[in-house]
Each structure stands twice: as structure tokens, then as C-alpha cells.
Amino acid sequence: MTETTGTFVVTHAESESAVVRDVETAQVHTLASNPGLEVHDVLEATVAPDPPLEVTWQVVEVDDRRSIDLVDSDLEPTQLEKELAADADIGDLIQEERAGTGEIHVFRVPEDEVEAAAQDVLDDEETVARAARLEAVRVEVRRSPEDGVLSVRYLPD
Template identity: 85%
Template structure:
């Protein structure tokens, strides 16, 4: 095994160890120590096998560390998001790049499932990993229950 450099999400953190997952390859690395990491931290870092047994990993270098803010917004999706969803079927996902950086994901769900769908997005570790890949620092979930529209906005700083 050798050093690995990439973008990692902290999936578990205890006082004496942590687990990070590479957002591109999904490779999981258990760290032999925890240098103050918290769950959902995003790291641009290098990890290497921890000697002598090399069954755990150590952080060799942290180039950048940021937190992803998850926001359950009381705002409705934008008019544009609703228009995109108007022609979609229940179960469809529409992805659109934002002007500049980031992305908006629009889900069409049954009206009575919008709140549950929003909770699923906010609790899903993949939401954080996707935000890390998109270089977002804020994920904002908006919903229009009466229309069955859920929008997930991956926003830059």
C-alpha cells in the first residue's frame, strides 16, 4: 500500500480514531488517530499506511479542511426548479448546473412523501460526498409539498 491523495469525507470520528472515505473511489481508510476531525468534515489530504502493521492509516498532510453545512430550508424551490419538474414523472431526477459553480438536483416525489424525501437527503452520507465532489460548502434542501417537488442545491462559498 502507498500514499493516497484526494478528497475525503469523515464518516466516523472518535477521540482516538476516525474513518475517512475517498469521495471519488469510495475507498475507506481507518485512521490510527484523530487529529481533531469531526463527522462530515471534508479534507483535501494525503493518507498513508500506518507502520509497522499497515492495517490502519495516518494523515500525512491536510491541504484543506472544510465543513459542509446542511440546511433544511423553509423556502420553496425556485420557479425555475418547479418549471423543470413540471414535465417530469414521479421518481425522476433532474440535474442542472448552477451559474458559476455547484449544481441543483430536482426530485419529483409523491406529494405526501416530500418531507420524508427531504429527511433522507439530509441524513444520507452521499449528500456530503456529492457536495465535496462539487466543491460545495452548503447544501440547501427546499420543497414544495403540494407540487411534489424537492430541490437540493449544492452551493459554493
């Protein structure tokens, strides 16, 4: 095994160890120690096998570190997001780039499943990994149960 450089999201953290996942390859690395990491932290870093057994990894260099805030917003999707969803079928995903950086994902879901869908997005490890890939630091989930619209906003700040 050799060292790996990439963007990693912390999926599990304890005082003695942590688990990070490469957001591009989905490869998981168990760290032999925890250098102060918390779940949902994102690292632009290099990890290497931890000697002598090389069954765990260590962080050898950190170029950048940030946290991803997951926000269960009480706001409704914007008018634009509702318009994007209006022509979509249930289950469709519409991706819209934001001005600047980030993305907005809009879903049509059955009206009685909007709350569960919002919770699924907030609980999904891939939501944080996608935010890391998009260089977002905040993920805001908005919903409109009466319209069957769920929006996920990946925001740079």
C-alpha cells in the same frame, strides 16, 4: 499499501480515531488517530498506512479542509426549480448547473413522501460526498409538498 492523495469526507469521528471515505473511489480508511476531524469535514489530503501493522491509516498531509453544512431549509424550491420538475415523472432527477459553481438537483416525488425524501437526502452520506466533489460547502434542501418537488442545492458558499 501505499499512500493515497484525494478528496475525503469524514464519515465517523471519535476523539481517538476517525473514518474517511475517498469521494471518487468510495474506498474507506480508518485513521489510527483523529487530528481534530468532525463528521462532514472534507479534506484534500494524503493518507498513508500507519506503521507498523498498516491496518489503519494516518493523515500525512492536508492541502485543504472545509466543512459541509447541511441545511434543512424552510424555503420552497424556486420558480425555476418548480418549472424544471413540472415536466418530470415521479422519481426523475433533473440536474442543473448553477451559474459559477455548484449544482441544483430537482426531484419529483409523491406529495405524501416529500418530507421523508428530504430527510433521506439530509441523512445520506453520499449527499456530503457529492458536495465535496462539486466543491460545495453548503447543501440546502428545499421542498414543496403540495407540488411534490424537492430541490437539493449544492452551493459554494
